[in-house]
Amino acid sequence: MSAVPAGRKRGARAEVPITKDAIVETAFRIIEERGLEAFSMRSLATELGVFPATLYWHVGDRSCLLGLVEHRWIEEVVLPDECTDWRDWMLQLGRRYRAHALAHPNVARLATIERARNVDSLVIPDAIVGKLIEIGLDRDLVHAYNAIMGAVRGFVLLELSPRSEPDAESDVESDLRNLDEERFPNITAQFDRLGDHALSMRWSNGVDRPLNDSFDFLMSLLIDGLAARLPVTRP
Amino acid sequence: MSAVPAGRKRGARAEVPITKDAIVETAFRIIEERGLEAFSMRSLATELGVFPATLYWHVGDRSCLLGLVEHRWIEEVVLPDECTDWRDWMLQLGRRYRAHALAHPNVARLATIERARNVDSLVIPDAIVGKLIEIGLDRDLVHAYNAIMGAVRGFVLLELSPRSEPDAESDVESDLRNLDEERFPNITAQFDRLGDHALSMRWSNGVDRPLNDSFDFLMSLLIDGLAARLPVTRP
DNA sequence: ACCTGAACACCGTTCAAGT
DNA sequence: ACCTGAACACCGTTCAAGT
Numbered sequence: 001m002s003a004v005p006a007g008r009k010r011g012a013r014a015e016v017p018i019t020k021d022a023i024v025e026t027a028f029r030i031i032e033e034r035g036l037e038a039f040s041m042r043s044l045a046t047e048l049g050v051f052p053a054t055l056y057w058h059v060g061d062r063s064c065l066l067g068l069v070e071h072r073w074i075e076e077v078v079l080p081d082e083c084t085d086w087r088d089w090m091l092q093l094g095r096r097y098r099a100h101a102l103a104h105p106n107v108a109r110l111a112t113i114e115r116a117r118n119v120d121s122l123v124i125p126d127a128i129v130g131k132l133i134e135i136g137l138d139r140d141l142v143h144a145y146n147a148i149m150g151a152v153r154g155f156v157l158l159e160l161s162p163r164s165e166p167d168a169e170s171d172v173e174s175d176l177r178n179l180d181e182e183r184f185p186n187i188t189a190q191f192d193r194l195g196d197h198a199l200s201m202r203w204s205n206g207v208d209r210p211l212n213d214s215f216d217f218l219m220s221l222l223i224d225g226l227a228a229r230l231p232v233t234r235p
Numbered sequence: 236m237s238a239v240p241a242g243r244k245r246g247a248r249a250e251v252p253i254t255k256d257a258i259v260e261t262a263f264r265i266i267e268e269r270g271l272e273a274f275s276m277r278s279l280a281t282e283l284g285v286f287p288a289t290l291y292w293h294v295g296d297r298s299c300l301l302g303l304v305e306h307r308w309i310e311e312v313v314l315p316d317e318c319t320d321w322r323d324w325m326l327q328l329g330r331r332y333r334a335h336a337l338a339h340p341n342v343a344r345l346a347t348i349e350r351a352r353n354v355d356s357l358v359i360p361d362a363i364v365g366k367l368i369e370i371g372l373d374r375d376l377v378h379a380y381n382a383i384m385g386a387v388r389g390f391v392l393l394e395l396s397p398r399s400e401p402d403a404e405s406d407v408e409s410d411l412r413n414l415d416e417e418r419f420p421n422i423t424a425q426f427d428r429l430g431d432h433a434l435s436m437r438w439s440n441g442v443d444r445p446l447n448d449s450f451d452f453l454m455s456l457l458i459d460g461l462a463a464r465l466p467v468t469r470p
Numbered sequence: 471a472c473c474t475g476a477a478c479a480c481c482g483t484t485c486a487a488g489t
Numbered sequence: 490a491c492c493t494g495a496a497c498a499c500c501g502t503t504c505a506a507g508t
């Protein structure tokens with residue numbers, strides 16, 4: 001929108017006051033609308049109509065800023081109602097996390113890949129740990145938590161990581177359609193079901209072709225597995 | 236090692252012949268030894284003692300080169316023996332994949348995050364699809380494949396993604412040790428078990444503190460779940 | 471306190487020109 | 490066919506200087 005800072009006087013205030021929140025908000029928008037590779041400290045500064053150095057005064061360096069963007073994203077996920085069955089609670093939380101990731105895929109990818117820098121983003125982990133203890137998991141608490149967290153966040157990340165750049169979709173599609181039947185007998189035999197629907201075999205991206213049923217299948221594997229490992233409680 | 240190309244004659248051949256394999260090999264080594272952020276087309280060229288443009292002639296651009304590096308990594312994973320029980324086969328494959336990732340964490344992270352560009356890297360997917368069909372999965376073939384693939388690769392990726400930079404480990408540790416008991420009652424109550432052992436609550440990285448038991452726990456959740464969803468076969 | 475303007479040390483990529 | 494040397498259009502970050 002706005003161009004490079006037009007001849008403002010040295011040290012003069014920006015016409016629109018620059019705040020930390022405005023910077024994070026704009027960074028979020030750039031990443032979501034134009035992709036992470038379109039985001040830079042300089043492009044952000046240009047968008048805000050200030051010099052790059054201004055950003056450093058407000059939010060620190062690039063890494064800090066991305067941490068703030070991640071945090072703004074993850075804190076919008078709302079926990080399910082406490083008083084439902086734990087299986088339902090777990091499924092709902094997984095679905096809400098994933099829905100929020102599909103709504104903001106670029107920031108979601110960023111938040112999963114980069115280490116989260118904000119301690120605040122531990123509200124979901126804390127809730128999961130609490131729920132696992134509540135249902136009686138004790139000895140395998142850490143493993144159950146890691147399994148759920150790793151599987152769910154990992155699945156969503158891979159779902160959102162397309163095989164191809166947007167401009168090369170058709171290339172990938174034809175590569176996959178013409179796989180060698182000798183080398184990949186199983187994939188080629190099942191290609192009508194797998195093509196564009198299975199991880200590593202898609203040409204569309206995760207937002208255009210969401211893997212809803214596969215995600216629910218994974219959630220049911222995890223939840224059933226946990227249920228089977230619960231201590232037997234006589235009602 | 237070698238410095239910038241010393242006054243070689245314009246157009247003269249490099250003293251060590253530059254091949255595609257040598258470029259990929261060196262790129263692999265730089266990423267593994269010094270991290271992905273230390274890798275650049277220019278640093279690689281310097282290491283090889285040539286000008287950056289030379290690389291473009293041999294391997295195309297940066298994105299293509301990283302694709303080749305990924306491929307060199309994934310093709311080293313060897314499939315388990317065909318004639319074992321399918322549960323064992325699946326567990327072994329997961330463990331081998333993970334072991335190989337822990338052995339080359341930086342390239343493994345790269346390969347999981349970026350889309351794989353090489354069709355050749357579908358040998359593992361093809362083997363999994365074949366195994367799933369062999370044991371009788373049909374209706375949920377795609378979902379079972381996606382669940383396993385997403386959960387396993389995702390878990391390993393998150394395990395390898397540390398919360399902190401190597402130089403800020405102690406900061407993260409003290410942040411986590413001093414969590415607010417009001418906001419995070421469950422984590423603080425279980426901190427002796429969770430601290431440095433649960434995803435998002437670690438300060439050491441995934442190689443120094445591997446989550447072996449958690450991974451096996453996840454594998455057993457997945458495998459038991461698949462077994463329960465198999466069509467009943469009378470022996 | 472807040473922002474400019476310039477500088478520093480990097481990038482990826484392209485291309486004419488050489489052998 | 491293979492490589493140089495230079496150029497182009499970018500980066501993130503720092504810092505003295507201004508108001």
